[in-house]
Amino acid sequence: MVSGSSGQDLSYLEKYNYFHGPMPLNLKEPADMEEAIEEMQDFLGLPVTGELDAETMAKIRGPRCGVADFIGPRKNSKLVRRRKRYALSGQKWSKKSLKYSIKNYTPDLPKSDVSRIMKNALQVWADKTPLTFTETSRGSSDIDILFARNEHGDGYDFDGEGGTLAHAYFPGAGIGGDAHFDDDEYFTHNSYRGTNLLIVAAHELGHSLGLAHSSDENALMAPYYQGYQQGFRLSYDDVRGIQELYGRAPQNKPKPPSRPNTPNRPPQRPEQPQWPEQRPGQPGQPDWPQWPPRRPEQPPHRPGNPELPPHRPGNPELPPHRPGNPGQPPQGPDLCAATFQAAMHFDGMVYLFQGSQYWMMEENGVIPPGYPKLITSNWINAPTNIDAAITLPSTENVAFFKGNKWYEYRGSFLFRQGDLASLGLPMNVRRLDAALIWEANNMPYFFTGRDYYRYNERLGRVDRGYPKPITPNWVGIPGNVNAAFGYQGFTYIIKGQSYYKFDNNAVRAVAGPRDFGADVLNCRVRRGLLRAMNLKAGSGVDKYTAQLTTVLFSLIFTLGYLLLL
Structure with a gap:
């Protein structure tokens, strides 16, 4: 196992702090070295063999950072796979x-x-x-x-x-x-x-x-x-x-100018293959994308709910990147009369899709001027009339679903695409009604008809026992929904022009059905404005009264908008 390896290769384990205890390298027992190699392989995402095999050697001889992979003294312990991937040094700056x-x-x-x-x-x-x-x-x-x-x-x-x-x-x-x-x-x-x-x-x-x-x-x-x-x-x-x-950046933090050396373009070379290739020496891995990154453990089952762990307070928002190059606002349906086909939480905002267009909703339901915009103005050659959309937390990419196809965008450009079967969904699933990344466990959920599926990124397929009925697992949520998105510890399910607010901690709906436009989009004032604008002289109200009413509603709407900024 270790005997055929050079001292330089073994010193790698010591340099990057994979050994337990201060004993010199030449006094380490074979069992110590095997355990250190296993921990290194596990940490680096390699097959855990306990041997410095060809794949391991190729990895450790690659260019890397000189900081140790483990900080501080190591305790004697068996191999433990970490659920939380990032690590903190224990030190931070006390000032901002x-x-x-x-x-x-x-x-x-x-x-x-x-x-x-x-x-x-x-x-x-x-x-x-x-x-x-x-x-x-x-x-x-x-x-x-x-x-x-x-x-x-x-x-x-x-x-x-x-x-x-x-x-x-x-x-x-x-x-x-x-x-x-x-x-x-x-x-x-x-x-x-x-x-x-x-x-x-x-x-x-x-x-x-x-x-x-x-x-x-x-x-x-x-x-x-x-x-x-x-x-x-x-x-x-x-x-x-x-x-x-x-902590998070404050909402009022000034945005720096665009960085000229980080254009909003796909980060892979044009010749990169459209599908992730199986890593040599790691048989049995699926060849479909792993969304989000694989976790080493399966979330625990909790009977009587959608098999989701309870909400973790303080779970950060999904890391954002808002697409650029907005197009000119097209003529389109009124926001308050729209029935949204898809929605997603992205860049701290909520994006709502209908037909070939989308709206971006800021906090408090404020829609900035210039919306709706064409979907293709931000995601080049993206499909229209999409069925669902999600932001992938592992890559910050956006995925659109239409029919039995999905399209993954990195920035404004198409990165890769495939069919639903490539994600492990059954062949009889021809389209999705909605998709979301559940904030409490960061796993994708797909809704279709009266059923839902949970995708297991570790196994590369839908979990066993699925589909499951939406009711009663998602308590208070109906089937045949239109759109869904997560936001600040709640999941919002849209059906028609109504919505249901699902508490991720209580694992049940706490509101709904309610009017999405009135509650979320501040449409009460806008609808009053639209009614005033539609008054006709022949309707029993003279045109001067109609014009005055329109002006008053316009002032009310403008004042409300400014108060929400």
């Missing part, structure tokens, strides 16, 4: 406004590019938190950024090109928070060549803010370099971790 200083620059890129990249790398964290960052060239700073080669004064030498790309220190005094980059790497910008500095810097600065390595291979904070990604964004796992440390 931080200063950073770039001490020197790599010769690989212009200084202006390096400055902009570091600013953008910090901004991806600032966008999700109350944190703000200011670059300074004078006085003290919280985070020092340094490019260096080999030995550079901190006792953690770099190793030349490849291997360790960079390392950083968790928040604290002195060297705490500093980030060091191996200048033997060839750092690039907006290119698949070399090592993309933005990706590496955003990862290292995550450590500077207090995040440890994540075992979610899709997370930025996973230990291995993931390559250049156009349209790079934090994963759901990254957002959950940083918001556990610092």
Whole structure:
């Protein structure tokens, strides 16, 4: 097993803190080494064999961050799979406004590019938190950024090109928070060549803010370099971790200008295959997408409800990215008369779909000016008259469902597509009525007719025993619904122009059926305005009275809108 491996390969386990206890490497027992290899394989998402096999060796010899995968002393324990993927270092900044200083620059890129990249790398964290960052060239700073080669004064030498790309220190005094980059790497910008500095810097600065390595291979904070990604964004796992440390960004936090080196385009190369390929050496894995990321454990069954765990207070919102390039508002149906075909919670907003158009609803039911917009103005060549829509928490991508097909969009561009059977749904399911990611367990649920399905991302198929009837499992919710979305601990189910409010903690409807337009969209005033605008002189009210009524309702509506802002 271990005997055929080099000392360098085994020292990897020691360097990244997979061993339990301080015993020197040459005194480790074979059982200790096997346990360490198993923990490493489990953490990195590899088949757990306890051997340094070919797949494991290929992984550990790849470029990565120099920070250990486990922080602090290890306890003697058997292999335990973590349900929560992100990890915290136990250290954080006590203030929200931080200063950073770039001490020197790599010769690989212009200084202006390096400055902009570091600013953008910090901004991806600032966008999700109350944190703000200011670059300074004078006085003290919280985070020092340094490019260096080999030995550079901190006792953690770099190793030349490849291997360790960079390392950083968790928040604290002195060297705490500093980030060091191996200048033997060839750092690039907006290119698949070399090592993309933005990706590496955003990862290292995550450590500077207090995040440890994540075992979610899709997370930025996973230990291995993931390559250049156009349209790079934090994963759901990254957002959950940083918001556990610092909380969410306040709603009134100013938005920075668009980052020129993170365009809203798909992050994969054009030649990437349309379906995730099975990883070599890992037989039996399904070839359909895993939405959201696989969890190592099955949520516990709770009889008498939709087999969902109770709501976890403080569960953060799904990490957002609002699509750009809004189109001109088309002529379309009135919002308050619409019967929505699909809905989703996205970027802290609720998106409502009908026909070829959609509305974006802010808090308190406010619809900003310019809506409805064409679906295709934000999601290029997207289907219209969709049946359902969800935001995928693992990738922040949007998935539309129409008929027996689904379409996954990354930013504004189609990333991949497939049929419902590829997600493990039975062949007799020809369309969905609604879909949602249930906030309490972050799993996809599909509604069709009077039944619903729960998709198990770990097994890559619908769970055994499904479909189940919506009633009585979703207490108080009818069948044949139109749309659904989760928001702030509740699930909203739309049927026709009515809605039901489902408490995720009580696992039952607490309101409904109620008028969705009147309660959620503030349509009472708007409907009064529309009635006034439709008054005719021949209806028994002269045109001057009608015009005056219209003006009064307009003023009331405008005042109500301003009060809600």
